[in-house]
Amino acid sequence: MINKDTKIGDLLQENPDKAEILLAAGMHCLGCPASQAETLEEACAVHGIDVEELVKELNS
Numbered sequence: 673m674i675n676k677d678t679k680i681g682d683l684l685q686e687n688p689d690k691a692e693i694l695l696a697a698g699m700h701c702l703g704c705p706a707s708q709a710e711t712l713e714e715a716c717a718v719h720g721i722d723v724e725e726l727v728k729e730l731n732s
Contacts, residue, residue: 673731674687674690674712674727674730674731675712675727676711676712676713676716676723676724676727677711677712677713678711678712679708679709679710679711680694680699680702680707680708680709680710680711680712680715681707681708681709683712683730684702684708687730690730693726693729693730694726697719697721697726697729698719698720698721699715699719699721712726712727712730
């Protein structure tokens with residue numbers, strides 16, 4: 673189950689198909705080394721994205 677504390681690197685390693693959802697949400701820095709250690713919550717805060725909505729979409 674993906675949650676707001678899931679690290680982007682872990683998410684993409686386990687679910688590479690979810691990259692499309694993150695890119696559509698506006699996270700275009702998925703290849704950046706710094707983003708790999710960020711949690712979804714941290715990345716959403718930087719990009720102005722509602723973390724709860726994104727987590728819902730990622731888990732659907």
